[in-house]
Amino acid sequence: MHYHEFFGNFGGRYVAEILRSPLEELEKGFLAAMEDVAFTSELEYHGKHFIGRPTPLLYAAEATRALGGSKIYIKLEGLANTGAHKINNALGQVLLASRLGKKRIIAETGAGQHGVATAAVCAKFGIPCRVYMGEIDMNRQRPNVFWMELFGAEVTPVYSGSKTLKDAVNEALRDWAESFSDTHYLLGSALGPSPYPDMVREFQSVIGREVKEQIGEEGLEVEAMVACVGGGSNAIGFFSPFLKFPEPRLVGVEAGGRGSGPGEHASRMNGRGRPGIVQGYKSLFLTDSDGQVLPTHSISAGLDYPGLGPQLADLGLSGRIEFTTASDSEALDALKFFAAREGIIFALESAHAAAAGMAIAGNGSRDKAVIINMSGRGDKDLVITAKALDETNWKSFLGSEAGAPEAGPPPGGAL
Numbered sequence: 001m002h003y004h005e006f007f008g009n010f011g012g013r014y015v016a017e018i019l020r021s022p023l024e025e026l027e028k029g030f031l032a033a034m035e036d037v038a039f040t041s042e043l044e045y046h047g048k049h050f051i052g053r054p055t056p057l058l059y060a061a062e063a064t065r066a067l068g069g070s071k072i073y074i075k076l077e078g079l080a081n082t083g084a085h086k087i088n089n090a091l092g093q094v095l096l097a098s099r100l101g102k103k104r105i106i107a108e109t110g111a112g113q114h115g116v117a118t119a120a121v122c123a124k125f126g127i128p129c130r131v132y133m134g135e136i137d138m139n140r141q142r143p144n145v146f147w148m149e150l151f152g153a154e155v156t157p158v159y160s161g162s163k164t165l166k167d168a169v170n171e172a173l174r175d176w177a178e179s180f181s182d183t184h185y186l187l188g189s190a191l192g193p194s195p196y197p198d199m200v201r202e203f204q205s206v207i208g209r210e211v212k213e214q215i216g217e218e219g220l221e222v223e224a225m226v227a228c229v230g231g232g233s234n235a236i237g238f239f240s241p242f243l244k245f246p247e248p249r250l251v252g253v254e255a256g257g258r259g260s261g262p263g264e265h266a267s268r269m270n271g272r273g274r275p276g277i278v279q280g281y282k283s284l285f286l287t288d289s290d291g292q293v294l295p296t297h298s299i300s301a302g303l304d305y306p307g308l309g310p311q312l313a314d315l316g317l318s319g320r321i322e323f324t325t326a327s328d329s330e331a332l333d334a335l336k337f338f339a340a341r342e343g344i345i346f347a348l349e350s351a352h353a354a355a356a357g358m359a360i361a362g363n364g365s366r367d368k369a370v371i372i373n374m375s376g377r378g379d380k381d382l383v384i385t386a387k388a389l390d391e392t393n394w395k396s397f398l399g400s401e402a403g404a405p406e407a408g409p410p411p412g413g414a415l
């Protein structure tokens, strides 16, 4: 494993003095754990039995036939417990925290997927867990709050600032500055102050290592690998074992949203983001000329983030990773395409990778493969997807759920 701290000009550890010592302790503990077979075997054991690894690499035969180009393969991270790749990182960090003697876990969450994965792992290992979540996100993502609480986590609303993800991160950092002697802060993507970008990449690189083995088993010649990019953890984990080689093409897909103006998308590459230092790390961010973070938009809550992981920003500028975008409507079309032909439902985030993968495969040669990372499954998006694709029936269903009298004797009956 290569430990970086800086990735070209990006990365670093730009934090208040008080957080230096817990970050140094975490770095030391992490590097030692990765060298210890007892730790890596335990991670592998629970990865297999609790998460369900290895996840399959599916040959999408019908989709391939329909597009007539390269063979499409899909890495099904959506089959992991809790429905997405986030649990790979949550498991790694919880095991590391226990090893470091921490008795309590805190986390931030935006859409709630990272919070659900963290709460699930904490339930499994009997560790108290508090998840900070913006008040607006709690209202938008009520089902995920429900699951977190079912797992026994305490979900704490954040009322400051925009009441969304970045404010939840600030609140988690505030908690950690007072509690680090017995508490681990479980950050959810490959960003933040060092060592988080390296650590999260390592825990997610299980995706890429499995793919590498599966490519060998299938004897594939790979043209391109495609992943969606929010903060960047599923992408960097998927790409990680391939970075040092010139091939295959590695393609990151950002949220094109509904337009190219400020607040209409969440694409930081290709000249849209500016270098800056936000929440402890240097990278490309969607900011105004004063360095203030701009609002973003995406149909997928997980790609709707103003900052890009520092390693991806560096590899994007150096050209090893290509970046493109898919719009809200392209993502929905890709979701429909694969549901109808392959019987799988992409998460809206992953559907961005599916859309870009379809375009690359459609123009590619038949003897090569294009591998799409399905970072998550789309069950969690029912409310948004059903509203976007079938609004009338969905609204009448919601109306009947909300307004229907309890099943039982008809009104005016003997009671």
Ligand SMILES: *Cc1c(COP(=O)(O)O)cnc(C)c1O
Pocket: 084, 085, 086, 113, 114, 188, 189, 190, 228, 229, 230, 231, 232, 233, 234, 235, 302, 303, 347, 349, 350, 375, 376, 377
């Ligand atoms: C959170 C999430 C993402 C975006 O996060 P990354 O750190 O960029 O991977 C993508 N897909 C799914 C399913 C998610 O839950």
